[in-house]
Amino acid sequence: MKRFLALVPFALILLGCSGSSDNTTVRQDAPSSAPTVAQNQENAKPPAASPESATPAEATPAPDEQAKGKEAPPAAGKTMTVHKASNAPGGVLLRLNLKEGAGYTFVSTQNMEQEMEGKSTPSKQETTMTVKVKKKQAADYLIETTIDEVSLTDGNTAQSGPTPDSSLAGLRYETTYDAQGRQKKGASKTTDARLQQLTSIMASLEMGFLGLEFPEQAVNVGDSWTIQYDFDAITRSLPPGSKIEGSKNFPMTYKVLKFENEGGKRLAVLGVSMNGDLKMVFSMGDPKQKPLTMTLNTKMDGTMRVDTETGLPVNSSIKGVNDIQSDILKLKQKMEIETRLKK
Secondary structure, three states, rough: HHHHHHHHHHHHHHHHHHOOOOOOOEEOOOOOOOOOOHHHHHOOOOOOOOOOOHHHHHOOOOHHHHHOOOOOOOOOOOOOEEEEHHHHHHOOOOOOOOOOOEEHHHHHHEEEEEEEEEEEEHHHHEEEEEEEEEEEEEEEEEEEEEEEEEEEEOOOOOOOOOOEOOOOOOEEEEEEOOOOEOOOOOOEOOOHHHHHHHHHHHHHHHHEEEOOOOOOEEEOOEEEEEEEEEHHHHHHHHOOOEEOOOEEEEEEEEEEEEEEOOOOEEEEEEEEEEEEEEEEEEEOOOOOOOOEEEEEEEEEEEEEEEOOOOOOOOEEEEEEEEEEEOOOOEEEEEEEEEEEEOO
């Protein structure tokens, strides 16, 4: 159970690092006409206009012209709400556009300060992982993710330098996503026992490609979309009586801050935020044992740059805090996470 509790905030970290199924609901405030792929490629080209035309201040309409997002009613499963800043035509249609057989390597550096039992321990973890497109069928991608290398430096090893973690290297799992980065239902799997709980959480939450999902319609500067992750889904694989009290949804919001050009690529710069509270009650599987209660407060904010041609996150920078309280575990995690696509 303690290992499971530790995996819940880890799953949130995966969401923050970067993102459907039949029960995913998509809502939007203002109608928009999604461009064709050809139109999207045209929109994604570096504009002839001056760079200033892409700044958020000029591209975002006045407050009285902005459409307000509708509140998504409570519903089983994950939902997405799209907030359109204006009714401006065009925009960029963000989609995964990957080649079968292609591999992409990401390097993530996580600096964390963990406070537990009155002690504060700093640590640094660098993880290298490869994402390979094993199969492309229609608009779906079978993705194999392999953790290539993990090195850890904590308060005990700071003098000797980073230590390789062989227990994580070589871990591999497969997931199927559609072009919007939405995980296909029940498509996250692994044969490695060390990853089965994590992939089960990922499948239950229907986590998107590298924690990222794209809205159905094209987006302009100022537009945003919020994904409500249904954490009640996690308890369905636990002993009867396990539940989440209060809010069961955990919101993650992406907002288009601007578009910019770099190295011949057109990049969408997204603001990313994830803020929420959960109270989870775990049944111990024995009516004679008292249920275990855990509260989790998470706040994460940062930016992510996405290649508009491939849909791949080029890099991201996230800062956040996890505050976890339970009968057996009380800790606070302060973290800074930098992730980049290795060239």
